[in-house]
Amino acid sequence: MRHIISIKDFEKRDIETLLDRAEAIDAGTYDRHALDDRILGVLFFEPSTRTRMSFEAAMARLGGTSIDMGGVEASSVVKGETLADTIRVVSGYADAIVLRHPKEGAARLAAEFSSVPVLNAGDGAGQHPSQTLIDLYTIRQAMPLDRIDVGLLGDLRYGRTAHSLAYALTEFNVTIHTLAPQSLEMPPNVMEGLKDRGVEVVRHDDIEEFTASLDVMYVTRIQRERFPDTASYYAVASSYRVTPELLERAREQMIVLHPLPRVDEIDPGVDALPHARYFEQARNGIPIRMALLLGVIG
Amino acid sequence: MSGEPRCLQISPIRNGTVIDHITPGEAFNVLRILGITGTTEERLSVATNVVSRKSERKDIVKIENRELRKQEVDRIALIAPNATINIIRNYLVCDKKGVEIPEILRGVIRCPNPGCITNTREPVQSRFEVTAKGLHCLYCDWYLTEDIAGHII
Ligand SMILES: [Zn+2]
Numbered sequence: 143m144r145h146i147i148s149i150k151d152f153e154k155r156d157i158e159t160l161l162d163r164a165e166a167i168d169a170g171t172y173d174r175h176a177l178d179d180r181i182l183g184v185l186f187f188e189p190s191t192r193t194r195m196s197f198e199a200a201m202a203r204l205g206g207t208s209i210d211m212g213g214v215e216a217s218s219v220v221k222g223e224t225l226a227d228t229i230r231v232v233s234g235y236a237d238a239i240v241l242r243h244p245k246e247g248a249a250r251l252a253a254e255f256s257s258v259p260v261l262n263a264g265d266g267a268g269q270h271p272s273q274t275l276i277d278l279y280t281i282r283q284a285m286p287l288d289r290i291d292v293g294l295l296g297d298l299r300y301g302r303t304a305h306s307l308a309y310a311l312t313e314f315n316v317t318i319h320t321l322a323p324q325s326l327e328m329p330p331n332v333m334e335g336l337k338d339r340g341v342e343v344v345r346h347d348d349i350e351e352f353t354a355s356l357d358v359m360y361v362t363r364i365q366r367e368r369f370p371d372t373a374s375y376y377a378v379a380s381s382y383r384v385t386p387e388l389l390e391r392a393r394e395q396m397i398v399l400h401p402l403p404r405v406d407e408i409d410p411g412v413d414a415l416p417h418a419r420y421f422e423q424a425r426n427g428i429p430i431r432m433a434l435l436l437g438v439i440g
Numbered sequence: 441m442s443g444e445p446r447c448l449q450i451s452p453i454r455n456g457t458v459i460d461h462i463t464p465g466e467a468f469n470v471l472r473i474l475g476i477t478g479t480t481e482e483r484l485s486v487a488t489n490v491v492s493r494k495s496e497r498k499d500i501v502k503i504e505n506r507e508l509r510k511q512e513v514d515r516i517a518l519i520a521p522n523a524t525i526n527i528i529r530n531y532l533v534c535d536k537k538g539v540e541i542p543e544i545l546r547g548v549i550r551c552p553n554p555g556c557i558t559n560t561r562e563p564v565q566s567r568f569e570v571t572a573k574g575l576h577c578l579y580c581d582w583y584l585t586e587d588i589a590g591h592i593i
Contacts, residue, residue, distance in 0.1 A: 148581070224562050247557040247579025251564055266555045268580055331583055334573075 144438050145253040146261045148269040149306045154313040160437065161279050164429040172432065176440050177206030183236030184210040185228065186263070187243045192402075192424070193263050193272075197240045200431035204440075209236060229255040238439045241265070259438035267302050273401055274306040276430045280423040281358055284397045287311075291355055293319040293346075296362035296382055296407060298328040303401045304362050305332050312339035319355055321346045323378045326368060349381065354391045359384070359417075361400045361407050385409040389417055399423050451485075456504040458526040458533075459516065464489050466519045467499035469589040473515045474503070482506060515548055517541045519589045541570050549575055549584065550591050556580040566593070 152160075166172065182201045186194050198208045211232070225248060232239055233256040241252050242263040249262035249269065264270040281287060292311055294304045298320055305328075308318055318341055320328055328343075336343050346352035353359065361384055369375035384398060384407060400408055400420040412418050462470055467486050476482055483504040492498045499520075507527050508516075516523055517539035527535040547565035551558050558566040558579050568575040574585035584591055 150581075222561075224560075225557070226563050243557075244555075245557040245560060246553060246555045246581070247577065250579050251557045251562055254564070265557075266580070331573075 145249075145256075145259050146271055146434055146438065147249045147253060148262070149271040149274040149310045150269075152271070152310070152313075157275070157278060157310065157313065160275060160430070160433050161282055163433040163436065164275075164279055164426070167429040167432050168426075172204070172436075174203070175205040176436060177201065177204040180204075180206040180237045180439050181235065182206055182208045182435070183232040183239040183258075184208050185232060185239055185241045185243075186210070187225075187241075187248075190242050190264060192427075193242065194240075196427035197261075197263060197431050197435075200428050200435055203428065204432055204435060206435070225251060226255045229260075230257075233257045238435065261434060261438065264302075267300060269306060270302060271306065272427070272431055272434060273303050274310050275434070276423060276426045277303070277307045277360070277399060277401070278310060279426050279430055280399055280419055281397070283422070283426075284419065285357060285395065287314040287316070289315050290357040291317045291319060292358040292360060293321065293352055293356040294328075294360050294362070295321050295349075295352070295384070297326045297364045297368065298322040298362070299326040300365070300368070301362040304328075304360060307360060308332070308336055308341075309339075312336060312341045317342045317344060319344045319346055319352060321349060321352045321382070323364065323382065326364065349388065350391050353388055353396075354393070356396050357393060359392070359396060359398045361398060361404070363400075363403070363405055363407060379406055383407055383409060384412055386411045386415060389415060392417060452531055453485075453502050453504050453528055454531055456502065456506055456528050457508050458528060459501045459503075459508075459520075460498070460524045460526060461492070461522045462499035462501065462516075462520040463522065464497040464499055466589070467501050469519050469592075470499075470501050470516055470523075472589075473519070473592050474508070474512055476503070511548070513537070513539055514542055514545065515592055518545075518548070518592065544569055544578075545575065548593060549588070550593050551577045551580060551582060552584050552591055553577065553580050553582040556582065 201208050229252045238259045240261045240263050241249055243265045246266035246268035248265040249260055253260045262269055262271055298304050364379050366375045396417055397419045398417045402420055402424055467488050485502040487500040489497045490500055508525055513525055523539045525537050526533045545568040549566055549568045551566055556579055567578040569578055574583040576583055
């Protein structure tokens with residue numbers, strides 16, 4: 143039995159196999175009845191409608207069924223049941239569990255108590271491995287994951303998607319570039335972890351120079367609540383805004399990714415440019431999650 | 441040091457444990473780890489900043505009528521890696537062991553991450569891997585690099 147807890151559990155070869163499988167699925171090469179008699183237990187302890195819908199859609203495309211516990215308010219969680227107990231019960235009903243939980247490490251704990259594979263769909267500020275696989279897949283659709291410059295822009299302090307993407311990229315031959323507001327820079331331990339793994343990290347403070355250096359620009363949302371007041375948020379946010387004018391400086395093949403939802407960090411004018419790949423990225427959630435489901439219960 | 445008279449700073453004990461070569465200043469943390477507070481009943485002697493031949497200075501803790509358990513020794517290792525544990529029976533050292541930091545610490549450290557699942561009511565013990573970079577929470581992935589004593593359960 144294989145759990146999907148953290149991108150750190152994946153080696154380069156595992157990632158490549160999974161992306162290849164997703165590519166085949168995308169091309170229509172898959173058995174629509176592969177999971178006909180399989181049931182996915184959907185345990186979302188905090189709302190994340192899109193992640194949930196994409197897992198359910200992936201399951202349905204392979205012929206499987208999803209069951210869920212309803213809203214957290216309606217479930218036994220309000221009665222004070224532990225996650226460990228919920229997992230022990232639901233793993234008796236389902237062939238795999240997809241878990242979203244507000245606490246970091248929840249998925250590892252769940253895996254210890256589950257008799258079926260657990261797929262982590264985000265635990266607190268911790269891991270969200272399927273998102274990272276989607277990001278890698280979207281990059282690979284545009285260019286080889288080799289000798290490329292990948293820039294991370296926005297909230298790099300709390301942005302877990304940026305951390306895990308950076309971590310996964312260390313398996314490949316890339317240079318990582320960062321640009322973040324001072325208070326939202328990449329935490330030193332993450333920086334150090336990347337350097338330990340032998341990847342070059344270049345810090346920028348000029349967005350134009352940053353933009354011109356990249357093959358991939360990965361934008362994350364800067365959250366208003368990280369700032370003391372609205373004015374200071376706008377002051378920072380406006381200097382981290384990706385606009386069509388800014389992208390005139392970009393390499394021709396450069397792609398812009400964003401895990402979505404976006405707020406103000408990407409100008410809607412960018413959507414029509416060939417650089418914009420964030421909607422494809424969102425759509426790629428389906429083949430990646432289908433590949434993951436086939437991998438654990440196929 | 442040659443001019444100083446050599447006196448025994450604390451007297452020997454009949455039965456119990458002597459923890460020697462504690463990192464100077466850590467004796468009180470050692471007591472805290474062992475659950476010994478002002479209200480517990482152990483008879484103990486604490487010596488701090490004793491001049492030793494081996495190292496410059498050290499702390500010593502003597503606890504009467506108590507032999508330390510393995511898990512307690514593991515905890516001491518975290519804050520006093522050079523400590524030695526002497527089990528005393530009838531004034532004789534019956535067992536002398538160095539402390540050794542285990543590879544995995546179970547239920548010893550409280551995770552500094554307030555959002556960590558191990559800081560909730562779940563039926564699990566915390567689990568930390570001891571690495572060169574610090575103690576690594578195997579649930580939430582955080583690293584504990586400073587004030588380890590303050591996070592010992
Ligand atoms: Zn933790």
